[in-house]
Amino acid sequence: MAPITTLHYLVVAAALFVLGVIGVLTRRNVVIVLMSIELILNAVNLNLVAFSRLWGLHGQVFSIFVITDAAAEAAVGLGILIAFFRNKETVNVDEVDLLKW
């Protein structure tokens, strides 16, 4: 059994990233979109952690910050969503077009 190398991590992270992007681009439900964004961020975290094997702990520390940021972003995003739902009674992203000219 071959050892798990950095490349493996990167492949998994890339797969996660692509999954996230596809989710963001294709799903109509904003909650799912937000979850997809979490996927993208976690792909990044995975990359950071993977590279910290090579260059020290900086990557891990940075990933902690990213997780914090993700939490904050989710909170703000869900807050906006709830406020929006109260007005429009929908969570579909294709109906969020108020700023359209």
Place this chain on the structure above:
Amino acid sequence: MFFLSHIWIIPLLPACGATIMFFFGRKLQKPAVSAVCVGAVVVAFLWACLAVWQYSDYSHQTPGKPYQTILYTWLGSGSNQLNYVTHDGSPVAFNADAGFLLDPLSAIWLLFVTGVGMLIHIYSTGYMAHEGGYYRFFGYLNLFMFSMLTLILANNYALMFVGWEGVGLCSYLLIGFYFHRKSASDAANKAFIVNRIGDAGFLLGMFTIAWYFGSVRFTDVNALARSGHFAIGDPIITAATLLLFVGACGKSAQLPLYVWLPDAMEGPTPVSALIHAATMVTAGVYMVARSNALFVLAPTSMKTVAIIGALTAIFAASIGLVQNDIKRVLAYSTVSQLGYMFLALGVGAFAAGVFHVFTHAFFKALLFLGAGSVIHAMSGEQDMQNMGDLNKRIPVTHWTMFLATLAIAGVPPFAGFFSKDEILWQSWSSEGGAYRVLWFIGYATALMTAFYMFRLMFLTFHGRARMSHEVEHHIHESPKSMTVPLMILAIGAVASGWLGWPHSLGGSNRFEKFLEPVFAREAMVLQEEKPSQLAAGAKEEEHTSGTEYLLMFLSVGAAAAGWGMAWKAYRNADKGYAEPIAKSTPFVYDVLYHKYYVDEGYDYAFTGRRKVGDVRLGTMGLGEASSWFDSNVIDGTVNGAGWMTRAIATLSNWWDKWIIDGVLVNGPAIVSRVISYPMRMLQWGLVQWYALVMVVGLVGFVAYYAWR
């Protein structure tokens, strides 16, 4: 000295009466009203008598020494504030006292005002018994008494002016007593307005005196005027005295301000007697006599006073010759007699003028009250054309009025003879005979006076009865409350002149001697100026008694001639009797009957009630001109300004709409909209498409850099 030192009580008593009437009069019964108001005046009269009696004691050592009591400073400017500078640059704190002055001059006025006032109050209780507004009438009368007594007893010009205005107000109120009658309210307005003209003169005169002498107190002003600091003919004093005389002309109905007095007869007859004959109208004489120290320093003013007085005397007397309203005849007679008084003052015979005021108060009040009694008997008829043959039916009225007529006509030994003769004699002899023209005018007036008074008597009491049967049926003698005052006044009309029985007829002229201290200094000033004349006068004195007797004889002759002419013309007056003047000179009669068209002339020139051609002059003309000016010039300016504003606003609106909004605001907006049109196509609103574009772009960049 109690009554003298509390002399301020005298005006206060009728003031209290008036106050009670003002607040409670409506609720009081007629007897209560009479008790309060008549009582106040009776007590005031008694108080005045006692005060004058104590005054004679007070001035026993130095006759004529004025008694002055100052209650408090009424108009005080304090010591440092409101100081003003007199003509010579010395700062003076202006003060006017609530102070009272009693000297022989004010004592005389005090006695006859309260005395005659009391009789007229009593008379009024009978005359007004059946009239509405009884309490109002007596309230006004008491208010008048208060004002008149303030005027008389004031120790300075300012307080005198308060009384002066007060009597003017009461005159207005009482002339307009029957205010529901248009003619009465018009007459009241006329009296008030004409008096305002005079009052303006009084005020200006007073201000001039205050500025020039630094005081308005009579004693101060007189002392300064007599101190010799001022030259005879001092222009400021001349101006001040002329201004004061304008005031006197208004109040005492002299030319050219006499027009209100005949119309004032619209008031109830006791009012005419009290205010417009005996007391108020003599206020002007009083004021001039009170200011004698100043007038003596202003020969121009003296001449003016004398000439105006003489002209007024003959002017009013000639109108009186042909009037038919019994009260109007008496009104013109009053104006004429006031003219006599001013003639006397003007020629320097102050005492003679005051003496005539005194006697006139009795006989003219009596004549008016008698006329009131006649009107009462005639059920309100005042036109003598509808009277006649009343002598047997109202005998008391007839006899008392007859005595008064003898007095006013100057028949010896009745009151008017002495006072009028004194005036005529003084105007003949004073200033070395410079005033003899005025003497002649006065003499002609005496003749006219006798004529119109006996005409009044004959038309009223003699001849045939010319009234309607109904009126004739009601004729009755007036009640005791009216006839008793008539009888008392008749005694005065007969005997009051005896106080001034002249030396030439073996009397002692006590009246003049009593007044001497008030005026004597003037004589001294005059004499210092003209020592030569004085010497001549002294010599003349011995030669003139012959002339004096001659003049006396002439004036008695005038009285007799007037009597005779009236007797000839009117003794058998029947319906449609002929006026002798109308028969001989219809033109003169017409002019006299229309009172020289003075009222019409004033309407043309001053009030503007009549138009001169198409133009209106005077007050109403001024009003019309102002109205025209207002509606054309002022309003035109306003409207012009409005039109201009609107025009500018329209222009500005257009500018704002098309240039500011159109070009400057909307222009850039349109431009940017046009430019931005292609740009906004990019914002189509699907978030995920935006994200897809980003991803594609990102992939594109990455690919580009990866495979480059």
